[in-house]
Amino acid sequence: MRVFFYMIFKIHILGCGSALPTLQRNPTAQYINLQERHLLIDCGEGTQLQLRLNKIKFSKIDFVFISHLHGDHYLGLIGLLSSLHLLGRKKTLSIFGPKKLNEILKSHFEISGTFLSFKIDFHEINPNKSMLLFEDNIFKVTSIPLNHRIECTGFLIEEKGKLRSLKKDAIQKHKIPIEKFHQLKQGEDLVINETIIKNDLLTNPSPKPRSYAFCSDTKYEESIVPIIENVDLLYHEATFLENKRERAKKTFHSTAIDAAKIAKLSNAKKLLLGHYSARYNDLSEFEKEANSIFKNVIAVKDGDTFEIELINEE
């Protein structure tokens, strides 16, 4: 196994609490650096201060994804946009979220008499089906329809596949002409002077594309499994422990065991839990309960970071 250190895919937990704020846990927000594409997922109240505390520059963020319009997932957004304006941002900012979010933003800036220094490229999310929301040459984002009290969407963030890389020494030894390079990078064998040269003599395997799924807020919902199958890292809300299973059901939230079941069914490599109710202090119970179903699980804390390692395909 070869590990590539140079292509970052890192998730920063800015807030892992739920609606009632505590001094330990901020409401939901996550910042992702995927090969210098900078994404913010959800933006609860206080996200700006969490960005500052974690030494993340506001100006880096080019993509914002908002899952739904409960306050603990978006009330920090207007303040962040105002700050970007005050800091003189010129770059367009892409925001993906519920239709109503756009109305809320427009009305705030109208009332406060603010003409933003930058353009917002707003993309309305259809909450009813899984759709490709964005892609470029580095990554793509797909929506995950969740099952909450109001329309709510998770996000699957996938790295794009890379081409195989050339083994320089072997290329020189076999005197491979430049025009064959693209063929080689795509994995094809070569035929030169009626001799077959196997591709893996001339190239290194491409790294396996990595993926991260963000699923908050939702009750236990198996229909998301095919969308997030084989994901490297799954964040799934776990607002409650089993002792509050009825409350979870009533409020359209999950327990740690619900999250673990989804992780197992999806064949996720690792599970992160979060969005804990303010009533819980000891997070180890969340890991303990989830562990009965799924082994590789972490109950996240504000300020935690998680890197997804790049490994080769074979």
Added chain:
Amino acid sequence: MRVFFYMIFKIHILGCGSALPTLQRNPTAQYINLQERHLLIDCGEGTQLQLRLNKIKFSKIDFVFISHLHGDHYLGLIGLLSSLHLLGRKKTLSIFGPKKLNEILKSHFEISGTFLSFKIDFHEINPNKSMLLFEDNIFKVTSIPLNHRIECTGFLIEEKGKLRSLKKDAIQKHKIPIEKFHQLKQGEDLVINETIIKNDLLTNPSPKPRSYAFCSDTKYEESIVPIIENVDLLYHEATFLENKRERAKKTFHSTAIDAAKIAKLSNAKKLLLGHYSARYNDLSEFEKEANSIFKNVIAVKDGDTFEIELINEE
């Protein structure tokens, strides 16, 4: 001079920053305890956490006053109301603010599918003239029309006058009948058996009613002076130092010297400065500049508290 310790009038500075948040200063919010009447003035993002840090129970607050609809003065309100709802509040909450604030609140709770557990008694403020906003037997609040980029109102909070208190020994000595007590408390002299008994032989003076004025955000505006005349404690914004006088003018804000001039003209007893631009770290410069005009001045910090002492009238 007699000091009364039992009737609290205390101002807690929850946030003294301006629009761009810093790790040192939160956006504007102040909490006031006036003889167990509990008021919140402005509610910038993060006010809930500041209340928690300062160990102030959310549930105590019965009155919220919002000066204007720039984000750093109200973006924490929706989250606070949501928390009060989650905490099961039943008591009505009175909110005084711009008309549009009511629309913003209603639309948020409609979109998020929340039916609050308590009633909001919303009072629309007329931003164009000074008016009595509220009074009961303890205190009254008067609006102060300010001069900012958008409609903006300050608040004058005044304690109601108390009656004089009876000197028990003197009352017994002169055998004053009960039916004369009210007359005495109001300061009248008594005529008993054709003899005049001077009121101050029989009663102690009433404490002087105390007052606090909150003026943020505004440019230098002399028309507020008659409204806040002789105030015990004046909070006046000082977003800039003199080196940014032009910027202050352009953004409809004040400098420390502007604030000091208003304090002097109003014959305020003490001046508090706040709402500093994020560009300033050293607050002592604010006091220094203001001091050239007005002596009793403090540049406040988050977490500061100020008590207004109760003293007798004579």
